[in-house]
Amino acid sequence: MTDTLLQFRTVTKRFISGDSSLIILEGIDFGLEEGSSVAITGKSGCGKSTFLNIAGALDRPSEGSVLFKGKDLGGMGDRELSRFRNRHVGFVFQSHILLEDFSALENVCVPAMIRGAMRKEVTARATELLDRVGLAQRLHHKPGKLSGGERQRVAICRALMNSPDLIIADEPTGSLDEDSSDAIENLLFDLVKEEGRTLLMVTHDMELASRCSTVYLLHNRSLQGIS
């Protein structure tokens, strides 16, 4: 029997702008088993990214609660939440967001440096990860000197750096061409499998979604299981 890693309990998210209120997610109940891979699909603007952000504690639900290994994220203060994001979650954003002033190696090292790990160990692990994604020759290149695919590979390495329980990927291939997309998809799934991580992903791409063990459709502010 597998344990529930992440659980949504009647989560509602609404954005308030002036007098009007826009409900994005409404009463969502969702459970993510440890070691599984789940894809969320849906139309643009349906709230997929908001769902992921709440799952990764980058945003808070308006109502309901999110539990990680049974612990309510809503009850955590900033320090605890930061620690949670640092130790338990790895993010891969659509636009491969990297720190522009830092090299590929430094970008990958950042989560571990925040954790307070020893520099030598951190550098060795980051170098190994970058080597595994084929960027051994690009360690000291800044993001500006890397292609879109290379930057996304750096982002994946950064997400895996602290060996988090959960990898959250928001349209990881959304801004890449077809060849790069295929390579990144393979890389992401291989690494997640090798490292034994749980994957929660948002994508428009049904082919990519079908590689996950479970696929959900986010429609009319609620989740519907597809497979």
Add this chain to the structure above:
Amino acid sequence: MFTLHLAWRYAFSKSNRHRNAALVIMTGIAVGMLAIIIMLSLMNSLQEELLEQVKSIESFHLQVSFPAADATSLKVADVAGKLEGAAHVVQVHPYVNTQVLVQDVESNRYLTARLRLVDDAIWHSDNPFSRQTRIVGGTVGGEGNVSLGSVLALKLAWQPGDTMRMTILASGRAVVLAPMTVELKGTGAFVSGLPEFDESTMIGELSPLEAAIGPKRILYGLYLDEQTIDRQASVVRDIKAMYPTATVRTWQQVNSAFHSALMLEKVLMYLFLFFMFVILGVNMRNASSRLLHAKQRELAILRAVGSGHSDATRILLGQAAIVTLIGEVIGVAGGVLLGKHIGRVFGWMNSLQYLFTRQNNLLLSYPFTTTIRASEVVVIFLSVLALSLGFTYLGCRRTLHKEPMEMLYHD
């Protein structure tokens, strides 16, 4: 350590957007510091110069006088000798200030003026008066001679050697004061640096007129050593112990109106500096907002990978401290350098103006000096640093209040 490392990297970011924000802030702080230091040091110097002239030329450092009943029984030379023996007293000059009607017999011009009768030693010994005063025509001192302030000399159309006929109020037989006419030879003209003094004062020898003027009006001007000039309490106590009936007045008391005006000017100067500070503060607030805005995306990334409020705040405070310190060091160095060569710089500016207008600028021609006080520079330095860190901290609180994704969307 990691936060410091990030702060250092951000301060010297190679990204155009970040680098420009940091450069603008650094330049603003440097220029602001430079302007404040120059303003403060110029004003300090002008005030010091005026105070120095006033106490050296006009009033001496201490002034001793006696009530009429005692003055008649005291011998001027004895009193001067005894006062000169007091601790911290460097020189004593008996003198009288009296209003006169003066006529330059040769040019036949009249004016009312002040005649200061003082011993010749005031010209020929090393003292604050002789150091401050320049002889600009003829010779000074000598019995039967009188020297004129340069402006007064011009007004009387004086030429060296002219006969100066003066009507003085001297001690009378039937009345307390009676007019008396004396003729002295106008042998020299001087510039003291105090325009009022040069416009109204003549200086002659005391001894020939001492008897006619009378002992009651004689004052004793004392010059003190450097350490005691502004803190004369112990000297005043010693003199009062020697002569209990004597009235001892410090240069601050003699020039109380002028001194108060200078103090008021100093208050206004600080008010002016305060407004400069406010302007600098507003600029720094805007600049720190700009810096934070430029860093918003990076902050969101850092928070997404586990950096907390306190880490992010430390990074930004570290960056602000580095940028501010560099700006301040440049500003202080520039301020000190410019302050030391302000006369030369104004000279160049004057030459430049002359090149275009064929006219000298009186203000730029003035021999400005600056007095840079380390304590004031330190206070300004720390205040600017505190302002910068304060505004950055407030900005951080505002920015980090948002959820990480909100910061990314904002970008």
